[in-house]
Amino acid sequence: MIMLLTGMLATAVLAGGVLALAALGEVLAERVGVTNLGVEGLMALGAVTAVMTVSSVHSPWVGLLVAIMVGAVGGMVFAFGAVVMRANQVLCGLATTFMGLGLSTALGHSYAGQPVETTFGHVSIPLLSSLPIIGPALFGQNILIIPIYLLLPLAVHFIMFRTRHGLNMRAVGENPAAADAAGIPVMAMRFWYVTLGGAMAGMAGGYLTLTYVPVWSEGMVAGRGWIALALVIFAGYRPIIVTLSALLFGLVTALSFVGQAHNWPIDPAFLNMLPYIGTMAFIIVPVVVWHRMRRVMAAPAALAQPYYRDVR
Amino acid sequence: MATRAFQRLPTAPAGRILALRLVAIALSLCIIAGVLALSGHSPVMLAELILRSTLGSRFGLEDLMLFMCPLLLTGAAVTVCGTIGLWNIGAEGQFYAGAIAATGVALGLHGPVLVMLPLMTIAGILGGMAWITVPTLARAYAGVNEIITTLLLNFIASLLTYYLTTGPWRDRISGAQVSTQRLSVSIPEMWGIVHWGFPVAIMIVVGLALILSRTRWGYEICIGGANPEAARYAGIPVRLRIISVMLLSGGLAGLAGMFEVAGTVHRLQGGMANNFGYLGIVVAVLARGSCLNVIPAALLMALILDSGIVMQTQQLSASVILAITGLILFMIAIGDELAHYRPVATTPAKGKAS
Structure with a gap:
């Protein structure tokens, strides 16, 4: 039982990391009032460029860095349309996803199916990794687990809710006109946070191919970007909750692995549906069951609305 | 008094949308042609081939x-x-x-x-x-x-x-x-x-x-x-x-x-x-x-x-199409937004600027 739990948690932490990174990036973008539906495409681009980089440079850090930069550039392209040109955010996001998925497949054509040799190896942090159950999961896997689950969400939470800059940032998402009147640079704020969100989506893609599934294949992102978007809504746009819910989703994924490993009498296709069905349930059930949730977990008031200074 | 050269209208006239969409599609095609040329394909030859085998042939029309x-x-x-x-x-x-x-x-x-x-x-x-x-x-x-x-x-x-x-x-x-x-x-x-x-x-x-x-x-x-x-x-x-x-x-x-x-x-x-x-x-x-x-x-x-x-x-991956569609969609989204803007004649500083 302990063995099973330890194994499941380890898989959950590993799988949830992809979602945690992408969803945390999306929290940043949505808090300043921009819905970036391009996460899926940016993740695919990050995943494929990481594979391409490590196949010639042989350093996972360089691979991850390239994935982050590619994600940032993709985020800038999206932000150029959705923030600078103030075009429809849904369309720009979908277009970014199409471009990302199409380009990544075209780029990764000759890398498809080859195992990635250079990945982030196992590290075990002394003492901490020998804790029962959570030790091996959090401190006995790759080095990225700690920044993803502890450092980044805490930092984002601190900046967002404990600093003046965070207050400004949330003001831009809630009421850009008032923020503008108070002298906060609305456009710059939106542009750079969307870019940062894109960089984190790219990093999520890089993390996916450099730790969790070390091989590139078409369609390997498999809706993780969309699940991340759903998690942001589920978590009420809060950085720490979003990370915890990513872990919860990692558990759902781990459940389908355990099912396949133990030969449960369910077809793997149905086990693979679990994350998607789980996501559906998680964004529908809470609002149905607990009506107050809708107000507590409400989206930023100006989400998905372009800001025009002249028609204020 | 700063004069604004453009004014945003709540709805965009259809004619301007159409014009800007044509520009958007043309611009996308230019970008695609540029990328193809850089990757060693001839865009002109490819365009000719595409036109000939889609609109110019019975099979192409049926597929269409x-x-x-x-x-x-x-x-x-x-x-x-x-x-x-x-x-x-x-x-x-x-x-x-x-x-x-x-x-x-x-x-x-x-x-x-x-x-x-x-x-x-x-x-x-x-x-x-x-x-x-x-x-x-x-x-x-x-x-x-x-x-x-x-x-x-x-x-x-x-x-x-x-x-x-x-x-x-x-x-x-x-x-x-x-x-x-x-x-x-x-x-x-x-x-x-x-x-x-x-x-x-x-x-x-x-x-x-x-x-x-x-x-x-x-x-x-x-x-x-x-x-x-x-x-x-x-x-x-x-x-x-x-x-x-x-x-x-x-x-x-x-x-x-x-x-x-x-x-x-x-x-x-x-x-x-x-x-x-x-x-x-x-x-x-x-x-x-x-x-x-x-x-x-x-x-x-x-x-x-x-x-x-x-x-x-022509040895180009089929997924390129998805990227091309995304590019066109992106350009059109921007074009549609730009169609909302109307150039406004700037009045001299004398008199009341509205």
Whole structure:
């Protein structure tokens, strides 16, 4: 039982990391009032460029860095349309996803199916990794687990809710006109946070191919970007909750692995549906069951609305 | 006193939108040509080849119409949903659901074609409707974002198709991979390989345009999309209208799946939706909320898909098409926004500037 739990948690932490990174990036973008539906495409681009980089440079850090930069550039392209040109955010996001998925497949054509040799190896942090159950999961896997689950969400939470800059940032998402009147640079704020969100989506893609599934294949992102978007809504746009819910989703994924490993009498296709069905349930059930949730977990008031200074 | 050179209008004139869209498409084509030239292909030769083998040949035209058929329906599906202000990003999944339901009927029942085809059609429509039911109810009663729920169901539908075509319904006759056996019933052909689904799809789109513009129901939908609060105040049951529109949308996408399975592919296959559901979104965007515009928009999209086949013969990956579509969509989104701006004559500082 302990063995099973330890194994499941380890898989959950590993799988949830992809979602945690992408969803945390999306929290940043949505808090300043921009819905970036391009996460899926940016993740695919990050995943494929990481594979391409490590196949010639042989350093996972360089691979991850390239994935982050590619994600940032993709985020800038999206932000150029959705923030600078103030075009429809849904369309720009979908277009970014199409471009990302199409380009990544075209780029990764000759890398498809080859195992990635250079990945982030196992590290075990002394003492901490020998804790029962959570030790091996959090401190006995790759080095990225700690920044993803502890450092980044805490930092984002601190900046967002404990600093003046965070207050400004949330003001831009809630009421850009008032923020503008108070002298906060609305456009710059939106542009750079969307870019940062894109960089984190790219990093999520890089993390996916450099730790969790070390091989590139078409369609390997498999809706993780969309699940991340759903998690942001589920978590009420809060950085720490979003990370915890990513872990919860990692558990759902781990459940389908355990099912396949133990030969449960369910077809793997149905086990693979679990994350998607789980996501559906998680964004529908809470609002149905607990009506107050809708107000507590409400989206930023100006989400998905372009800001025009002249028609204020 | 600073004078502003541009003023933003709440609605953009159609003429300026069209002009800016042409610019957007031209700009996208230039970017694509640039990328192709850099990667060692000749864009001029490729363009000539594409034109010759799509519009310039009988096979090309037939393929074009076959591509148009599902795009008309998925484009209409996204468009009708858009009239009430909702995004159906799940046409891909509803397409699969319709195809699965129609295949189920074809594999499970036996009868004359005249009985089977209507049954399969109904099954296809119901399949698509069933697939959008959960997002519909969640949207209407709990206000859950329909973009994500409809989209997540795409993955489930695709996995279900994979399960059926490799499991219970796998081809036991010719052993084709990830596919059912060839269905015994098919939609009759009308011109070459083009089946009767094509004119039916055109008629459906025209019929929808009439319903939306000429009936009370259509009017209420449009009001519900333009201003939900005003609609509610005027006594329009917005919730019921949302449900009926979303179900109609799902049914249309399901029908597209049925046509594809019974008219074009003749078997249920993994990956057979071929992004038609996602491209339906592009068609709907191009159509700008008008069902009649879906026809030229589907034609343009079919042309792009058709040129994808040509590009594949030139050692270019088929996925390039998805990237190209994304680029065009991006440019058009920006062009549509720019069309809202009107140049304003700047008045000299003397007198009152308004």
